[in-house]
Amino acid sequence: QVRLVESGGGLVQPGGSLRLSCAASRSTFRSSAMGWYRQAPGKERELVARVSIYCATNYADAVKGRFTVSRDNAKNTLYLQMNSLKPEDTAVYYCNSFPFLDIYWGQGAQVTVSS
Numbered sequence: 001q002v003r004l005v006e007s008g009g010g011l012v013q014p015g016g017s018l019r020l021s022c023a024a025s026r027s028t029f030r031s032s033a034m035g036w037y038r039q040a041p042g043k044e045r046e047l048v049a050r051v052s053i054y055c056a057t058n059y060a061d062a063v064k065g066r067f068t069v070s071r072d073n074a075k076n077t078l079y080l081q082m083n084s085l086k087p088e089d090t091a092v093y094y095c096n097s098f099p100f101l102d103i104y105w106g107q108g109a110q111v112t113v114s115s
Contacts (some may be wrong), residue, residue, distance in 0.1 A: 002104035003028050003040060003102055003106075003107065004023070004094070004102075004104065005008050005022065005023045005024075005106050006020060006021070006095055006106050007020070007022075007023075007109060008021050008035055008109055009085070009093065009108075009112075010110075010112070011050050011114065012031065012064065012111075012113055012115060013101075013113070013115055014085060014086055014087060014114075016113070017084075017085065018082045018111060019079070019080070019082070020079065020080040020082065020093055020095075020109050020111075022080075022106070023077055024035070024078060025076065026076050028076075028096075028102050029073070029076040029078070030076065030100070032053065032097040032100075033050055033051065033053060033054065033098040033099070034050065034071060034095060034096070034097055035048075035050035035051075035090065035095070035097070035098035036046075036049045036050070036093060036094070037046050037093070037095070037096060037109075038093045039092050039095070040084070040090060040091040040092075041090075041095070043091075045091075046060065047060065048062070048067065048087075048107050049067055049069035049080060050062050050098045053070045053073070054085065054111075055070070055081075059072065063082075063089075066083050066084045066085075067080060067081065067082050067083070078095050080093070085113045087112075087113045087114060088110060088113075090111060090112050090113050091111060092103065092108040092109065092111075093105040093108060093109045093110075094108045095110075102103040
């Protein structure tokens with residue numbers, strides 16, 4: 001069942017910016033905290049940012065000061081503004097609820113940071 005759809009990925013140069021969006025189902029989004037996860041080649045999936053239903057945010061140390069997560073509860077949409085991108089940010093980015101994951105992951109958004 002399609003419940004999560006990520007978009008906005010692409011190829012950018014180091015120092016560039018990208019904005020990811022996540023369209024979620026109402027059941028997944030409306031009454032839950034949401035998070036952005038990423039998985040780089042050969043690495044474990046990691047939580048990089050999350051936002052509560054009250055819009056309180058938390059970030060992994062690796063992205064603090066560079067990424068901003070936000071949500072629009074009326075539109076069931078999650079966002080991740082990514083600034084000052086580094087090659088180590090290269091990964092497939094996924095959205096999902098937090099802390100209890102929807103079992104149906106989206107296809108993810110590929111983010112590649114390279115010169």
